[in-house]
Each structure stands twice: as C-alpha cells, then as structure tokens.
Amino acid sequence: MKDNMRILYIAVVAVLVIEIVLFYLFTQHFS
C-alpha cells in the first residue's frame, strides 16, 4: 500500500499555525 503521508505532514503544520493564532486570540480576549 502506498504510504501517502504528505497530506498529514501539511495538516500537522497547519493545525499548529491555527492553534497559535487561536491561543493568541484567547490571550487577548481574556486579558
């Protein structure tokens, strides 16, 4: 079976970026 992981690599990085943005908004919202 072809080990097609590239989409997951991109997803991991994308999720991290989204998390950082959300955390930033979270910090701003509650401070």
Place this chain on the structure above:
Amino acid sequence: MSTADWIVLVVTLLSVLVFGIYKSKTEKSLDGYFKGNNTMAWWLILLSIMGTQASAITFLSAPGQAYTDGMRFVQYYFGLPLAMVVLCITFVPIFHKLKVYTAYEFLEQRFGLETRSLTSILFLIQRGLSTGISIYAPSIILSSLLGWNIYWTNIVLGGLLIIYTVSGGAKAVAYTQMQQLIVVFVGMFLAGYMVVHMLPDGVTFTDALHVAGKTGKLNVIETHIDVYDETWWKDKYNIWSGVIGGFFLALSYFGTDQSQVGRYLTAKSIRESRLGLLMNGFVKVPMQFLILMIGSLVFVFYLYYSAPVFFNQKQVDKVLASEYREQFEAVQAKNDSINALKLIQTNALVDALHNKDEAAIQTSKEQLRALEASTAVVRAEAISLIKQADKAADTNDTNYIFLYFVLNNLPAGLIGLLIAVIFLASWGSIAAAINSLSSSTMIDLYKRLFKKKESDLHYYKASKWITIIWGVFCIATAMFASRLGSLIEAVNVLGSLFYGTMLGIFMVAFYMKKIGGKAVFIAAVLAEAGIIAIYVADIISFLWLNVIGCLLVMLFAYILQFFFPKHTPRELVEDYSTSSH
C-alpha cells in the same frame, strides 16, 4: 488519606500491574523482547510515546507552573509538531529500513564503532541518572505532603513496574502505558471539572477564565522579541524559544533518545510509526494547554479560598517548629489579610464582568494585579524564613501546588485516584526508560563488544538480567538522591547538555554525506565542550543550547573534514536523505 482513597489507589495500581504481567508473554528473542515482534498499531505507538514523555512531574509541575507564571509554558511544545514531521521524513524510514534495535546502532553503519559507543554511553549515563531522579522527584513530593516514608515511596513508585518491564519487555511497557494514560486522563479531567465545580455559586467557567486572564494567568502567547536584550535570551518561554528551541529539543528527544526511539521501533510498519508520531504532533499541544489551564483555574480557586503562603507543608512545619515561628506566623497573617482583599476584588471583578462595566473591570484588574505583587513580596519573606530555619530547604514550591490543592480540596476517592495518576505517570515513563537502557546496553555494548555469537535465548535471558540491574540502579539513584541536595538540578541539566550534540551527530549522518567518522567524533567532543562553557557562563536559556549544540557539531564537522581523507559513503547509507517518504 481516607479508606476510600486507599482502596482506589491500591485497586488502580494492582490492576495495572496485573494487566502488565498478563501482557508479558513475548517470544523469547531480542526481537520479541525489545520490539514486540513489530506488532504495534499506530494508536498504541501514540499512547506509548505520550506515556513515555509524560512523567509524574509533568502532571505535578505544569499546573503549578500555570499557577505561578501563567500558561506561557505551553509555547515550549510548539516546536514538537514540526519535529514530528521531520522525524517521519528522515529518521523513521532509515531506522526501519536498517531494522535497527537502537538509534545508535545506525551510527556505526554510518560513522564507525567509536561514534556509536560514544553516543550510546552518553545516553546510558544521562538516562540512567535522570530516571533515578524521576523516581525521586515525585516521591519527595508525595512523602512531604502525605508523611510517607521516602524509601518505601521510592520502591513502590520505581520498583513495582520492574516486574512487568522485566517479564514483558517493550510489549508489556506499551500495553500498560495505554492503561496508565487512560487513568491519567480521567483523573486530570475530573480534577479540572472539580476546580470549576467548587467555585462559589454564580461564578461560571467563563468568569473564572476572565479572572485568570485579567490576573495574567492566561498569557499563552508571548511574542516580545529583542535580540539585543540579554534577558530576552534567558527568557525560557516565549514563542521564539518555543518554536525554534522546542523544535530542536523535540527532534533530539524523539530522534536520538532511545527511550522514545525504542517505542516507535515496535510498530508494525513505517506507516504505523509515522502515524503514531504525527498524531502526537496533533494532540500534544492541546493536551498541555488543558493541563496548564487546570493550574490557572486552581489559581482562581485560591482567590476565593485563601491560598497558603507556601505550598510545601513539610517546610512550613519545620519553620513553625523553629525559633522563627513568630516571624513566620506574622507573615502568614499578612498573607491572610492580602487574601481577604483579593476575595473582595475578585468578587468586584466578577460583578463588573456580569454588568459589563468596563471601568470597574479595569479598576479591579489593576487592584488584583497590585495585590498579586504584594503576595510575591510576602512569599519572598516566607521563603527567606524557611531558608533561615533550614538551610537545605527546597524553596521552590511550584511542584507542590497542584497536589496541595488535590489533598486539601478534592473529595475522598478522587484524592486516591489523583495519587494513582502520579504513580502511573511515573510507571509509564520509568518503564520505557528502563527498557531502553536495557536495549542500548544489550545491543550497543554487550552483543556488539563482549558476546558476539551467542544464541537468541542467551541474549533474551541476558536482556532480562540487564533490565533488572538498570531497575535496581535507578531505584538506588533515587534513594541516594535525597543526599544530593541541589546536585539534583545539575543531574537534570546534564541531560539537556548532551541533547544538542547528539542531535548534531545524527544530522551530520543524515544530511552531510561527505563527512566521515573521525571528523564528526572530534566535532562532537568540541561542541560538547563549547556547550558546557556556554552553560557555565549562564548567558542563555537552556532551550537554545540544543540549537547551538546541534549547529556547532555540523559546523565543526564540516571544517574538520577538510583535514581528513575524503569520506566515501557506503552503499547502505548512500540514499539516506532521499529515502522514500
């Protein structure tokens, strides 16, 4: 602890122990013992690497960290998902392709025996000592707060797991980690739920978050950057050190530390290893975020229910029994009066939030922050008295905060469960560490240097003995640790001083194909000396040391290679950096 707590604690620990022994049946070979015959699915790999990384101190320290410093500690994990991707592309396919048992085995094929032996010995020293400390660290907290005998606590915390680790090897370690993590997550979820549930009537979860945020405890992201400012480089947790330093740290830890490499080498296939690591990249940051949030909520809880001036009760008892009793009681009284004012301001803040009165919110926020500053002054006074009463006193009570909250505020039964969480988190990481110490000793030293041509059964039996010896060594280190005092921190630092260099060696192996064994060996020794010098000079936070160590090895190796004969890559390693992904 009540009878209910004891029942919950004993039943939980015994059930994990029995399950571990039940899962101990392995094939009597090195493949069975150290790789579980490569049968593990990705979700088991995920739980196993999470269980290995999360020690008892993770669950004790993180909420305490959020209580004192806010949630910015989560940034420390931002480099981890990126490291998972690099691992999946570079490290995992090579390790699987070469069918290695340990990460260091690969280095011999690339650089020669001396580099392999050097890195495996560095690993054994650092992991052996730090595992001893990771038994001792939660033991001392439990024995301080519950009055337990430290030696017996060490034995239960570091000893029982040896039974299934010896009998079942990597497979038993992985299956018990799964069970342990389930208990840990249930325990932490209930603790988080209870903090919110125990807040006064009318104070909602959102109110608590607002109060925590206004008092600076929800500062998840710190983007401040000033490379010309000395203190910025020493700042441990901001987004820059988190993403860059955290990336190098995670890459070293998951790529070169056998306690982690040994976990994902048990996977059925490359694909399962990769999925396990990538899922870890998805869940780690939110998980740490939630654990830290519990700490911020505990902070809000103590705005309503008067926090003690110092959370390590044993040290408080000592100072109260000394000649400094009256002075300390005066400090406690001051703390109580500040707490009373905090309560008034917290109520005012929540009222203002409900009424959406911006001016009042701002006033209460400033008042609360001023009161926080007063608390810091009073705490410094208390710590000074504690130090005077007992010169060897541990004046950092961050790791005691969460357990103090658990013991003094949670209902019977749940206390037992949370104590079980501490034991099981310890078991998970210690079992994996002992298993990896054993695999590296067997594969990189015993089988490679001393007994090269024995039967599989001989190696299997010897591996069990080596596991027992490492288990006893780690417990002995924990027993001895109580006499080490401040040296403990030095032992902990020791590990992070080696990581950058070890990663550098692997990076040269993967990406700089023309560099040979001699150049990288000398480069590693020079880089390590450089790292120790930078550490002694104390000019930079430790997260950056991994970055510098790794880059120094690569730079020195590149320069030194000009002085050595040209290195011709062997066929086996020729296409490393282009391995299929």
